[in-house]
Amino acid sequence: MSESAMVRAERTIDVAPGVFAAGHLGELTALVPFELVDAVLEATGCVQQRVRMLPSRVGVYVVLAMVLFPEVGLCGVWSHLTGAMRGLPKIMVPAPSGKALRDLRRRVSVAPIRSLFEHLAGPTSWPGMPGCRYRGLRMVAVDGCSSFKAPDTARNRAVFRIGRRRSGNDGWPGVQLLALAECGTRALLGATVTALSVAESTAAALWARLDASMLLLADAAFDADKVMTCVAGRQAQFLIRASAVRKPAVLAVLPDGSFLTRIGELRLRVIDAQISITGADGTVVSGRWRLITSLTDHRTHPAKTLVELYHQRWEIETCFFGLRHTLTGRTVLRSGDPFGIAQEMWALACIWQILATVTTDAAATRPGFDPDRCSVTVALAAARDSVIRADHIAGHPDPLLGTIGTAVLDQPLDPRRPRVAARVLKQPGSRYPKHRPDDPRPATGTAIRTINTHIQPPATPATEPANPATIQALRTRHPTMSDHTIGALAILHTHPGQPHQARQLARALGITGWDPLNAIGVALNTAARRGHITKTAPGTYTVNTEQTLTAPTNP
Numbered sequence: 001m002s003e004s005a006m007v008r009a010e011r012t013i014d015v016a017p018g019v020f021a022a023g024h025l026g027e028l029t030a031l032v033p034f035e036l037v038d039a040v041l042e043a044t045g046c047v048q049q050r051v052r053m054l055p056s057r058v059g060v061y062v063v064l065a066m067v068l069f070p071e072v073g074l075c076g077v078w079s080h081l082t083g084a085m086r087g088l089p090k091i092m093v094p095a096p097s098g099k100a101l102r103d104l105r106r107r108v109s110v111a112p113i114r115s116l117f118e119h120l121a122g123p124t125s126w127p128g129m130p131g132c133r134y135r136g137l138r139m140v141a142v143d144g145c146s147s148f149k150a151p152d153t154a155r156n157r158a159v160f161r162i163g164r165r166r167s168g169n170d171g172w173p174g175v176q177l178l179a180l181a182e183c184g185t186r187a188l189l190g191a192t193v194t195a196l197s198v199a200e201s202t203a204a205a206l207w208a209r210l211d212a213s214m215l216l217l218a219d220a221a222f223d224a225d226k227v228m229t230c231v232a233g234r235q236a237q238f239l240i241r242a243s244a245v246r247k248p249a250v251l252a253v254l255p256d257g258s259f260l261t262r263i264g265e266l267r268l269r270v271i272d273a274q275i276s277i278t279g280a281d282g283t284v285v286s287g288r289w290r291l292i293t294s295l296t297d298h299r300t301h302p303a304k305t306l307v308e309l310y311h312q313r314w315e316i317e318t319c320f321f322g323l324r325h326t327l328t329g330r331t332v333l334r335s336g337d338p339f340g341i342a343q344e345m346w347a348l349a350c351i352w353q354i355l356a357t358v359t360t361d362a363a364a365t366r367p368g369f370d371p372d373r374c375s376v377t378v379a380l381a382a383a384r385d386s387v388i389r390a391d392h393i394a395g396h397p398d399p400l401l402g403t404i405g406t407a408v409l410d411q412p413l414d415p416r417r418p419r420v421a422a423r424v425l426k427q428p429g430s431r432y433p434k435h436r437p438d439d440p441r442p443a444t445g446t447a448i449r450t451i452n453t454h455i456q457p458p459a460t461p462a463t464e465p466a467n468p469a470t471i472q473a474l475r476t477r478h479p480t481m482s483d484h485t486i487g488a489l490a491i492l493h494t495h496p497g498q499p500h501q502a503r504q505l506a507r508a509l510g511i512t513g514w515d516p517l518n519a520i521g522v523a524l525n526t527a528a529r530r531g532h533i534t535k536t537a538p539g540t541y542t543v544n545t546e547q548t549l550t551a552p553t554n555p
Contacts, residue, residue, distance in 0.1 A: 013084060014394040019051060021092040022082050023058035025065065026386030027402055030395045031354050032064070036119060037112075044111035053094045054101075059108040060116070062101065063343060067351045068384055070329045074101035084390035110339060113346040117191070120353045121209075124187040124360040130370040132184035134309055135300070137215040137237060139183035141316035142222060144200040147324055148175040149332045150341050159338040160195050172332060175341060177323070177349075178203040180210075183217065183312045185371045186319040187356040193345045210236040215295075217313035220244075223292065225264050232266055232294060239310055242270070242290040247539055249503045250458045254298040257455030261292075269296045271303045272456045279420055279446040286440075288456075303455045315372070322376045323352055355379050362405025373413045382407040418448040470494060478532070484509055484516070485523040492533055492543045499542045 015021040016034060025032055037060050041047045048056045065077050072080070075098050082093045096104075123140075125132035133139060149172035150156040160173035174196040180189045180203075190209040200221045207227075210216060212235035218227075220243040231238045242248070248261035248270050258271045271293065276286040291310060295301040327348055335341045359374035382404040386392065396402040401409075422441040470490045478486065488505040502521045506512075511520055521539065528535040534542050 013390045015085065015088075015092075015390065016057075018092060019053055019055055019094075020057055021085060021088065022078070023055075023061040024081065024387070024390060024393045025061060025068075025354075026383065026388075026390060027392040027396055027404055028354050028358070028383055028386065029393045030399065031120070031357055032061075032116070032350075037061070037116070040112045040115040040119065044109075044115055046107070046109055046112050048107070053091075054096055054104045056108055056112075059104040060112055063105060063108060063113055063347045064350060065387060066334075066344070067327060067347045068380070068387060070327070070334070074098055074105075077101075080384075080388050083388055105340065105343065108343070110343045110346065113343050113350065117188075117346050117350045117353065120350055120357075121188050121190055123182045123189060124185045124357050125182060125371070126360070126364040128367075129184065129360075129364065130368065131312070131372055132182065134215055136213075138213050139217060139309075139312055140180055140189060140210070140214050141183055141217045141313045142178075142180045142203065142206060143219060143313075143316045143320070144176050144178045144203075144221070145320040145324060146174055146176045146196050147320075148177060148328075148345070149173070150175050151332055151334075151336050153336045155337040156341065160341070161197055175333070175345060176200075177320070177345060178206065179316065179319070179349075180206045181316045181319045183315040185356055185360045186315055186322070187360065188319075188349055188353050191349050193342055204230065207231060207234055210234040212236060215239065217310060219313065228266055228268070228292070228294075229264055237294045239291055239293045239295070239306060241310070242292050245538060246290075246292075247501060247537065248292070249501065249507075253457055254303075256298045256303040257457040258298060258303045259458045260296060263292070266294070267296065269293050269298070270458075271306060272458065273303070273307045274454045274456055275307070276452045276454075277418075277420055277448050278450045278452075279442060280449050281442065281446055283420075283440065283442050283446060285420060304453050307453050307455075318372075319352075323348060326376050326380060327352060355383065358383075358402070358404050359408050361400045362402075362408050365400055365405070366409060369409075369412075370415070372416060374408045375411060375413050378411045379404055379408050418451065419445045420448055421445040467494075481527075482519075482523065484511060484520050485527065488520060488524060489527065489533065489543075492541060493548060496543045496548055499536045499540045502539045502541065505541075 016023055034057065037057050041056050041060065046056055062074070062077060062081070065081055066074065069077050069080055078096065078101060085093045123138060125138070150160050152172055156173045160175050162171070162173055176194045176196050176198060177191060178194060178200060179191040181187065182189060190206045192203055192205055207230045210231060214236045216231055216236055216238040218238065218240045220241045223240055223243040223246060228238065228240070248263065251260040251262060253259045258269050261268055261270050271291045273289045274286065275289055276284065278284050289307065291306060293306060295306065333341060333344055335344050355376060359379050360371050363369045363371040363374055386403060391403065420441055422439050422443055470493055471486060474486050474489050474493070487509045491505055491508060492500060502524050503517070506517050506520050511517060524533065524541050525535065527533050528541060533547060534544050536542055
């Protein structure tokens, strides 16, 4: 060797003693310390009966590292964990077979990984951090991601059914992740792993994570009376997009165009907005959005402000994109049975939460830095390097920044800019169809030039009692109808062509109570079937020109 040859610099690696040496996640070990792993193993009864060459603590770190390195098998994961420890005694760093590592996963089981996630889950934002709070309320979003695919085995098909698309069956058993995430940081507050057959709105376990300091953002899949009651029971506020079939009654119209309504025992506010956007290429896209919120004060919470705020719900979609594509890095999960799928999904949630904590802490060191500018891809690459090098297992000298945080801040994402595009994917066989010619949105992402929001006040049809002559004429034409039904028909005939909801008619007639309300609804529906009136929408009726009192009597 020549004198100019370089000599490899020696460095010290702090590892756990004995057979526990391989159990680490590099710099991320500070967030998943040995004591925490031992505690969850003890709490779930999964500690080994005797100390083996592959103890349970090492197994937990192997399962977590399996998510960090999805492109290699378990032997490759083990090689990454122990690559920097070559030269240590074989008793500290054994060379297990693939079967031995699979058996280690089986011994660890699902419970410790799930318990570990429950310890790690929670908001990570710091006070004053941009994009995380609205008027002191922590913004959180709930949704479900059903695009995780399990290997097509008989055991997986028995638990996770084959997904369906417009073009037919998906081909892979589908796994659904329901999650509650903090907006801005995209940290997970809670999650559940279910089959595709479980409805998103049944995520009752997630509501327990809410408290009075939070504002929940959700899409129309969560527009259910039971969901709103559960959220309100936790003293949390909510802003939920209403489904197309909901027709809330108008109690009072507010100056900003929104109106008050009552759903069950809750007094809520409805915002009906017509949104029009103009793209940089001149494309104009418009749509109607109806939001239901518990924030009833229109002075403190203007309607347009809440419409703009609802856009923050998309933070959970970027969270799912990171979980499904950035972390997994593969089309199908690796486990061939439901036990392994559940373990893999909880490990995926753990790693996501750890990375979210690291990136948020790094963003906190730079005042005014928006945490959504932290790149998950950069953080993941730095975390993998840290594991392979076994760096800072005992903790980094700068616990808030560290090597991973420094890499994230050195390569920040550009500030978010509003864009619009049709919801399609280029992947063949996607559950989304190809771009339709009638879709006004551009096929590719296009910058938005302007956004116009118009709050539409609800139509408030006049429901004053009809004159006695109209009522008498209806009694003559329909002698068998009840007084309440005659009164409702009289109001409809007073305003022909104007739709009225059954609840509005009942309120004008002074009808209260569930049974009388149900009776008037049934009577109006029967009258519509017989052609006396016209049903324009669920629970909504009108009288057209052929049905007025001057027209011939319907048979």
